[in-house]
Amino acid sequence: MPRESGTASEGRCVRRVATALLWLTCIASAPSARALSIYLDPAQAVLTAGDSTTTTVRVMGVGDGPSDAVGAFDVTLSWDPAVITLESVTFTDALGGASHALGSTTEGAGWVRLSAVSLLSTAALAAGQGDDLAIAVLSVRGLAPGITTLAPDGDALFGDARGVKLPITGTAVASIQVVPEPASLVSLGGGLAAYAALRRRRLR
Amino acid sequence: VKRLAALAIALACAAPARAGYLLVLDGDPGDYIVGDQHLEYTDADGHFSISGDARTVHVVVAAGNASWYLDFASAGTRTLVPGPYDHATRFPFQSPQGNGLSVTGGGRGCNESVGRFGVLELELDPNGVPRHFAADFEQHCENGEPASHGTVYYDSEGPPFAAPLDSDGDGVPDSIDDCPDVADPAQRDVDADGIGDACDDVYSITYLTIDSPAGDYIGQGKRLTYVPREGSFHASHGGDSVYAAFDGGSDWWGLTISPPTGHTFAPGAYEGAQRFAGPSNPGIDFSGSGRGCDATAGRFDLRELVYGAGDDVDSLAVDFQQSCEAFGPPLLGSFRIDASPQFGVLADRDGDGTVDTLDNCPDVPNPGQADSDGDGVGDACDSLADATFVRFDSEAGDYIGQGRHELYTGRNSSIQLEGNYGGGVSLSVTQGIDDWWLDFAPPSGERMHVGAFGSATRFPFQDPSVPGLDVSGEGRGCNTSTGRFDVLEYDVDAHGRLLRFAADFEQHCEGGVHALRGKVRYAASYFAEPGDRDGDGVPDADDDCPNAPDSDQIDADHDGRGDACTQICDVDGNGVVDRRDVGAVLAAVDTATTSVDDVRDADRDGTVTVLDARACALHCAIDGCAETSLVAAPEPSALALAAAASVALAALRRRGTR
Numbered sequence: 033m034p035r036e037s038g039t040a041s042e043g044r045c046v047r048r049v050a051t052a053l054l055w056l057t058c059i060a061s062a063p064s065a066r067a068l069s070i071y072l073d074p075a076q077a078v079l080t081a082g083d084s085t086t087t088t089v090r091v092m093g094v095g096d097g098p099s100d101a102v103g104a105f106d107v108t109l110s111w112d113p114a115v116i117t118l119e120s121v122t123f124t125d126a127l128g129g130a131s132h133a134l135g136s137t138t139e140g141a142g143w144v145r146l147s148a149v150s151l152l153s154t155a156a157l158a159a160g161q162g163d164d165l166a167i168a169v170l171s172v173r174g175l176a177p178g179i180t181t182l183a184p185d186g187d188a189l190f191g192d193a194r195g196v197k198l199p200i201t202g203t204a205v206a207s208i209q210v211v212p213e214p215a216s217l218v219s220l221g222g223g224l225a226a227y228a229a230l231r232r233r234r235l236r
Numbered sequence: 237v238k239r240l241a242a243l244a245i246a247l248a249c250a251a252p253a254r255a256g257y258l259l260v261l262d263g264d265p266g267d268y269i270v271g272d273q274h275l276e277y278t279d280a281d282g283h284f285s286i287s288g289d290a291r292t293v294h295v296v297v298a299a300g301n302a303s304w305y306l307d308f309a310s311a312g313t314r315t316l317v318p319g320p321y322d323h324a325t326r327f328p329f330q331s332p333q334g335n336g337l338s339v340t341g342g343g344r345g346c347n348e349s350v351g352r353f354g355v356l357e358l359e360l361d362p363n364g365v366p367r368h369f370a371a372d373f374e375q376h377c378e379n380g381e382p383a384s385h386g387t388v389y390y391d392s393e394g395p396p397f398a399a400p401l402d403s404d405g406d407g408v409p410d411s412i413d414d415c416p417d418v419a420d421p422a423q424r425d426v427d428a429d430g431i432g433d434a435c436d437d438v439y440s441i442t443y444l445t446i447d448s449p450a451g452d453y454i455g456q457g458k459r460l461t462y463v464p465r466e467g468s469f470h471a472s473h474g475g476d477s478v479y480a481a482f483d484g485g486s487d488w489w490g491l492t493i494s495p496p497t498g499h500t501f502a503p504g505a506y507e508g509a510q511r512f513a514g515p516s517n518p519g520i521d522f523s524g525s526g527r528g529c530d531a532t533a534g535r536f537d538l539r540e541l542v543y544g545a546g547d548d549v550d551s552l553a554v555d556f557q558q559s560c561e562a563f564g565p566p567l568l569g570s571f572r573i574d575a576s577p578q579f580g581v582l583a584d585r586d587g588d589g590t591v592d593t594l595d596n597c598p599d600v601p602n603p604g605q606a607d608s609d610g611d612g613v614g615d616a617c618d619s620l621a622d623a624t625f626v627r628f629d630s631e632a633g634d635y636i637g638q639g640r641h642e643l644y645t646g647r648n649s650s651i652q653l654e655g656n657y658g659g660g661v662s663l664s665v666t667q668g669i670d671d672w673w674l675d676f677a678p679p680s681g682e683r684m685h686v687g688a689f690g691s692a693t694r695f696p697f698q699d700p701s702v703p704g705l706d707v708s709g710e711g712r713g714c715n716t717s718t719g720r721f722d723v724l725e726y727d728v729d730a731h732g733r734l735l736r737f738a739a740d741f742e743q744h745c746e747g748g749v750h751a752l753r754g755k756v757r758y759a760a761s762y763f764a765e766p767g768d769r770d771g772d773g774v775p776d777a778d779d780d781c782p783n784a785p786d787s788d789q790i791d792a793d794h795d796g797r798g799d800a801c802t803q804i805c806d807v808d809g810n811g812v813v814d815r816r817d818v819g820a821v822l823a824a825v826d827t828a829t830t831s832v833d834d835v836r837d838a839d840r841d842g843t844v845t846v847l848d849a850r851a852c853a854l855h856c857a858i859d860g861c862a863e864t865s866l867v868a869a870p871e872p873s874a875l876a877l878a879a880a881a882s883v884a885l886a887a888l889r890r891r892g893t894r
Contacts, residue, residue, distance in 0.1 A: 103850040103853070104846035104847060104849055104850035105846060106825060106845065106846040131860075132860060132861075134815070134818060134819050134822050134849070135822075136822060136823065147822060147825055147846050148822075148846070149818060149821075149822050149846055149849035149850050149853055150850065150853060151815060151818060151853045151856065151860060151861035152853075152860065153854075153860075154854070189845060189846060189847065191845075191846060191847040191850045193850075194850070194851070194854065195838070195839065195847045195848070195849075195850035195851035195853075195854065196847070197847055
């Protein structure tokens with residue numbers, strides 16, 4: 033169960049502001065043609081080492097017209113493997129679910145590649161998708177204190193319902209900070225206090 | 237040496253060893269008699285006995301606690317001879333003009349059954365009792381789908397068996413020949429009494445047809461036709477009421493009609509009929525198979541009525557209409573019992589002597605009604621399906637075909653052929669949500685013929701001096717078009733009805749450079765070879781692409797797989813794009829293409845990407861990309877979505893870093 037803390041609340045606020053700024057930048061620079069933006073939406077921006085959280089991979093700008101849809105994607109996400117590690121990937125039903133889509137994952141240290149294709153007809157696909165689409169959910173676990181970004185690489189490829197490449201005009205990365213476990217903080221604090229007391233005694 | 241040679245010759249000429257005694261039983265899942273199992277008995281396992289005569293054979297096999305009883309009977313007074321016997325109903329309750337079959341055992345028997353059997357060998361002893369017998373059989377208990385199949389030998393020589401007997405040499409085995417001693421390959425039997433016209437002295441019409449609409453209680457919404465081989469017909473009268481009946485064992489039907497009371501029956505139309513005749517209304521009551529009406533409303537046309545001796549009716553022809561309980565949807569029926577031919581012969585579109593409602597291939601003449609695979613569809617119609625297909629090869633940029641390559645066959649699609657008003661040929665193709673229309677027409681004043689038709693423009697707006705061509709579908713059509721077509725086969729019957737058509741075509745929409753090319757084959761005679769799934773004239777065993785028509789067998793890269801099998805997205809080369817193929821493309825993302833024709837590179841950009849996988853998903857033969865039953869390559873490595881992606885991830889995690 034994720035623990036709420038003052039640090040976490042601050043981190044979430046920072047994340048929201050950063051995400052909003054990125055979106056403003058993306059929207060301002062977006063061409064008028066149909067184009068996608070990818071953003072990663074972590075459930076927690078601050079994570080205690082040893083705890084897990086999820087990050088949803090979303091795309092915006094799909095459009096909600098009768099033929100607007102994502103029919104396939106191939107995207108690689110990367111992070112600092114010293115800070116977090118990937119536990120699992122779950123594809124959403126956006127492309128048709130297990131019965132009407134195919135997907136695959138490939139992973140290395142600090143990266144994962146997600147590929148999927150819908151088997152639905154163009155019309156059925158468009159009917160099931162809106163302008164804002166969650167395509168996958170990553171579960172990550174904090175390893176050691178530090179800050180890392182979780183970001184798509186520049187080779188992300190998205191196709192529309194007909195298999196035509198969709199231009200990607202912006203990305204919003206997720207920033208995740210891993211903090212030490214509380215027990216470690218208590219030990220560290222106690223050690224520092226003992227050291228200070230010892231210093232004062234020696235000075236007297 | 238001479239003695240040894242004589243001995244060798246004697247041994248060689250000695251009677252061949254007989255295969256002996258054998259009973260093999262195979263039951264389909266759900267079969268009541270044998271069950272889902274395979275049983276096999278020889279005379280080492282049990283005791284075989286036989287009895288019967290020239291028309292019936294009974295075999296009993298007693299093995300341990302199990303005893304099996306098999307009965308085979310030919311129709312009427314005909315003798316059993318080697319050959320096929322169809323439409324066999326439960327012995328000994330078969331109709332006088334039908335074949336009988338019964339397979340029972342283990343304490344189990346059918347109340348009703350249908351089936352068929354083939355006599356492979358039959359020889360009688362001097363007393364007329366069978367002594368050598370072999371047959372195979374198939375029986376469906378209670379008329380259900382599951383069957384008991386089997387083979388029985390009684391002191392039989394075993395295979396190879398002699399060819400079925402064909403006394404008159406007309407190509408129709410005696411066992412199913414409606415006139416076995418007079419050559420009548422057409423097997424015409426206009427009065428449908430089971431006796432071919434070639435040897436039918438009594439030319440009269442006997443049948444019952446029932447056309448029951450949905451909601452009708454009596455006919456239960458069925459369309460039924462009964463002819464003499466399926467049961468007995470009888471007509472009688474009592475006073476002025478006439479009673480006509482058909483008794484087919486489990487199915488029986490009866491019609492009572494009367495003129496208004498006080499009137500005498502005479503041919504004519506009788507309106508306002510009710511169940512019981514009154515002074516001002518005639519009577520009608522049609523019932524059967526355990527169902528009857530308390531009240532009726534209807535009418536009938538009495539077309540022929542000839543009274544015989546006593547209560548007999550010698551000839552009856554009546555068409556009737558009845559609403560059960562006076563308000564139900566009307567059932568239509570026709571009774572003919574020894575009626576004169578002018579009062580209606582059942583329709584027989586292909587003129588092969590078997591009326592349409594009983595014909596297993598009503599539009600293609602097939603006098604013997606052969607049905608080798610027992611699917612209820614005659615071999616002639618199976619061949620039609622095999623020799624019928626429409627293929628599209630659309631170039632990228634072609635508006636109509638959208639760059640797709642499609643194959644619609646008579647097996648997986650509805651392909652209809654008819655004449656169009658341009659004096660040519662029109663085809664419609666329907667497969668799921670796919671609809672296509674193709675029109676071919678000669679220049680005005682010309683007849684369609686085998687040959688080349690160049691400079692075609694869009695049908696039906698072509699200039700009178702040029703041919704017309706139009707291929708459209710899925711909501712797309714050209715405003716204008718140019719093209720050509722080559723008619724390879726065009727065959728019509730004496731009535732001008734289209735029988736066969738084969739053509740290749742090329743169409744350019746709006747004068748563009750991108751072509752839609754294709755092939756059309758409808759009942760193409762030279763594509764009707766057995767064992768040729770794609771109907772391209774090359775037997776499957778020799779075909780370098782057995783599921784896609786490629787009569788030219790071109791294999792440019794000499795890999796053993798014909799170029800036709802390099803259909804875009806058809807990675808496993810089985811002629812159909814399905815889920816497996818899309819998975820294979822997805823698994824090959826980032827794989828270098830093997831050639832410019834790599835089927836995985838759907839968009840031909842030189843790289844296999846997820847965009848190709850998506851394009852291939854849209855090429856699937858079935859909406860939703862369901863897998864087809866055709867044999868194909870192994871499963872792709874791509875994973876089904878949500879199918880434990882994390883498990884796969886864990887396995888992949890052990891791989892190195894990029």
